[in-house]
């Protein structure tokens with residue numbers, strides 16, 4: 143964490159960014175490899191990797207900023223919808239280990255496809271999975 147983290151460097155002003163919004167605990171800037179026009183990232187200023195490591199105040203500021211950016215892109219860029227997403231862990235596609243929320247404006251003509259294939263599980267499998275997760279939620 144910290145010294146080699148590209149987002150920590152952006153927060154500290156050691157690397158440039160296309161800054162969009164800043165609050166006490168969060169910073170938002172354009173993604174350098176935008177998937178659609180206006181693709182933005184919101185990061186907590188403090189380096190943490192996972193959502194659960196954010197304080198409640200950081201969660202509030204990061205996701206409030208994400209909502210503000212979404213509204214701004216609907217108005218300023220004439221986007222028609224927005225995808226919000228977080229990749230957590232390398233298997234989920236997290237490349238930068240500093241927590242970040244993607245805010246991806248969507249347009250009628252964009253060719254972005256997010257495909258998911260649903261897995262049908264039996265009732266007993268669903269119950270068993272629900273019990274396992276419930277038992278660990280604090």
Ligand code: AMP
Nearest residue numbers: 148159172173174175229235236237238
């Ligand atoms: P993820 O796969 O969720 O970890 O996404 C990391 C994102 O960070 C990618 O979409 C990159 O394009 C973006 N990114 C990496 N370096 C920079 C940078 N210096 N400025 C803005 N975005 C960046």
